[in-house]
Amino acid sequence: MPRAVAGPEIERLIQLLARLPGLGPRSARRAALHLVRRRADLMEPLTGALGDALEKIVVCGACGNIDTRDPCTVCADNTRDGSMLIVVENVADLWALERAGAASGRYHVLGGTLSPLDGVGPDDLNIETLVQRAHEPAVTEVVLALNATVDGQTTAHYITDLLREAKVKITRLAHGVPIGGELDYLDEGTLSAALRSRTPF
Amino acid sequence: MEWTDQGIVLGTRRHGETSAIVELMTPGHGRHLGLVRGGISRKVKPILQPGNSVQAVWRARLDEHLGNYTIEGTQLISDRLMGSAAASYGMQSVAALLRLLPERDPHPALFQALAAIVARVDQPSAVAPLIVQFELRLLAELGFGLDLSECAATGNDADLIYVSPKSGRAVSRAGGEEWKERLLALPLFLKTEGAEASADDVTAAFALTGFFLLRRVFEPRGIPMPDARSSFLATIARGRRPHPEEAASDLGFTRDRQL
Numbered sequence: 001m002p003r004a005v006a007g008p009e010i011e012r013l014i015q016l017l018a019r020l021p022g023l024g025p026r027s028a029r030r031a032a033l034h035l036v037r038r039r040a041d042l043m044e045p046l047t048g049a050l051g052d053a054l055e056k057i058v059v060c061g062a063c064g065n066i067d068t069r070d071p072c073t074v075c076a077d078n079t080r081d082g083s084m085l086i087v088v089e090n091v092a093d094l095w096a097l098e099r100a101g102a103a104s105g106r107y108h109v110l111g112g113t114l115s116p117l118d119g120v121g122p123d124d125l126n127i128e129t130l131v132q133r134a135h136e137p138a139v140t141e142v143v144l145a146l147n148a149t150v151d152g153q154t155t156a157h158y159i160t161d162l163l164r165e166a167k168v169k170i171t172r173l174a175h176g177v178p179i180g181g182e183l184d185y186l187d188e189g190t191l192s193a194a195l196r197s198r199t200p201f
Numbered sequence: 202m203e204w205t206d207q208g209i210v211l212g213t214r215r216h217g218e219t220s221a222i223v224e225l226m227t228p229g230h231g232r233h234l235g236l237v238r239g240g241i242s243r244k245v246k247p248i249l250q251p252g253n254s255v256q257a258v259w260r261a262r263l264d265e266h267l268g269n270y271t272i273e274g275t276q277l278i279s280d281r282l283m284g285s286a287a288a289s290y291g292m293q294s295v296a297a298l299l300r301l302l303p304e305r306d307p308h309p310a311l312f313q314a315l316a317a318i319v320a321r322v323d324q325p326s327a328v329a330p331l332i333v334q335f336e337l338r339l340l341a342e343l344g345f346g347l348d349l350s351e352c353a354a355t356g357n358d359a360d361l362i363y364v365s366p367k368s369g370r371a372v373s374r375a376g377g378e379e380w381k382e383r384l385l386a387l388p389l390f391l392k393t394e395g396a397e398a399s400a401d402d403v404t405a406a407f408a409l410t411g412f413f414l415l416r417r418v419f420e421p422r423g424i425p426m427p428d429a430r431s432s433f434l435a436t437i438a439r440g441r442r443p444h445p446e447e448a449a450s451d452l453g454f455t456r457d458r459q460l
Contacts, residue, residue, distance in 0.1 A: 021218055116297050117212035117224060121428060150251045153283035154293055158432065160286070175280065187247040189280035
C-alpha cells in the first residue's frame with residue numbers, strides 16, 4: 001500500500017476533486033497542488049464562491065432552471081418573447097442554446113428524458129408544469145429542443161400527445177448535416193434525415 | 202471469452218464520462234449487455250440508438266463479466282424511428298417486453314420477430330400485427346403460450362373465434378356460445394398466416410395479448426405494463442401522423458419550404 005504523502009485534509013480535497021467530470025486521480029492531485037500553491041488568490045475566493053453558490057442555488061419554480069433566484073434570470077427577463085416556450089432536457093442544453101443566441105424565448109427544463117432502461121418515467125420529469133405553462137394564453141409555440149436520440153424523440157412525441165389540447169404550435173429542432181460536417185463521415189441515419197428535410201436553395 | 206453475432210440495439214445507458222452500456226438482442230446470445238468504450242462519442246452514439254442493427258464482437262476475461270463490445274452498424278434505422286410516434290412507442294414497448302426475458306438466454310424466434318418489426322417499424326398499419334405476433338411469441342417463450350390449435354370445449358379446429366381467459370385455449374363459436382360475454386375475441390390473423398388484419402382485429406388482438414401479459418407476467422411479478430405499450434396503442438388508434446414530413450405539413454408552416 002502506498003504511503004500517504006499529505007495530511008488527511010489534502011487527501012480528502014484530492015478525493016473530492018477526482019469526482020469532478022474530466023478529472024481523474026492524477027489530474028485531481030495536480031489541481032489540488034495548484035490550489036494549495038495559490039491559496040490566497042485562488043483557493044480562498046473559490047471556497048467563498050462554492051459556499052455562496054451552495055447557499056443561494058435554487059431551482060426555478062416556473063421553468064426548472066438552476067439559478068440563485070426564483071424566478072430565474074431567464075424567467076424574470078421581460079425582454080424575452082413570452083409566446084415561445086423552448087423545452088430542453090437539462091440546464092446544460094439551456095446554456096448551450098443561450099450561447100448560440102438563436103432564440104429569445106422562455107425555457108422549460110424537463111430534467112431528463114423518458115428512458116425505460118434507466119427507469120425514468122413521466123412522473124420523474126418536470127412535465128406537469130410544462131403542460132400548465134403551454135395552456136397559458138400568452139404561449140403560442142412550444143419548441144421541443146430535445147436530443148436527436150430515440151429517447152429524446154420519444155419524450156418529444158409523449159409531450160406532443162399531452163399538448164394535443166393546448167392551442168399552441170408544436171415544433172422541433174431540425175435533424176441534418178451539422179455545420180462543418182462532411183457527408184462522407186456522417187452516419188446513414190443523419191444523412192437520410194437530412195435528405196428528407198431538404199429545403200429549396 | 203469471445204463471440205461475434207448480429208444484434209439489434211434495445212437501449213443504451215451512459216457509463217462514466219465516455220463509455221456506454223449497450224443492450225443488444227442477438228439471435229445466439231439473447232438479450233446481452235456489454236460496455237462500449239467511447240460509446241457516447243459523436244461518431245459511435247448514432248449507431249447505438251435503439252432499433253439499429255449491428256455486428257457485435259463481445260470479449261471478456263470470464264463469461265460472467267459484463268464484457269466489452271466492439272460494434273459496427275449494419276442497418277441504421279433510428280432516424281425513421283425518431284420521426285414517428287408509433288414507431289418510437291412500438292420499439293420502446295417491444296424493448297420493454299424483451300426485458301422480461303433473462304439476460305443471455307437465446308430466443309432466436311423472438312429475434313426474428315424483432316427483426317421483422319424493425320424492418321417495417323415506421324409503417325404503423327403493417328407493424329401493429331407484427332407486434333401482436335411478437336407478444337404471442339413472447340408469451341410462449343415465457344412459458345405462458347396460448348393454445349390456438351383447437352376448441353377447448355369441443356375439440357374442433359374450425360371456426361375458432363374466442364379464447365378462454367382462464368385456460369388460454371381457443372374456443373369455437375359453437376363451443377363458446379354460452380359464455381361469449383366472458384371470452385376474449387380471437388382475430389383470424391392470429392391463427393391463419395397471411396390473413397388480413399383490420400383495425401378492429403388488431404385492437405382485439407392487443408386486448409388478447411395484453412390480458413395474458415398482465416395476468417400471467419406483469420401482475421405476478423408486481424410490475425406495471427410498459428407505458429410505451431399503451432402509448433403505442435393510443436397512437437395507432439388515432440392513426441396520427443407517422444412521419445416528420447407529414448408532421449411538418451400538419452403544422453402548416455414548412456411544407457412550402459420543402460421540396
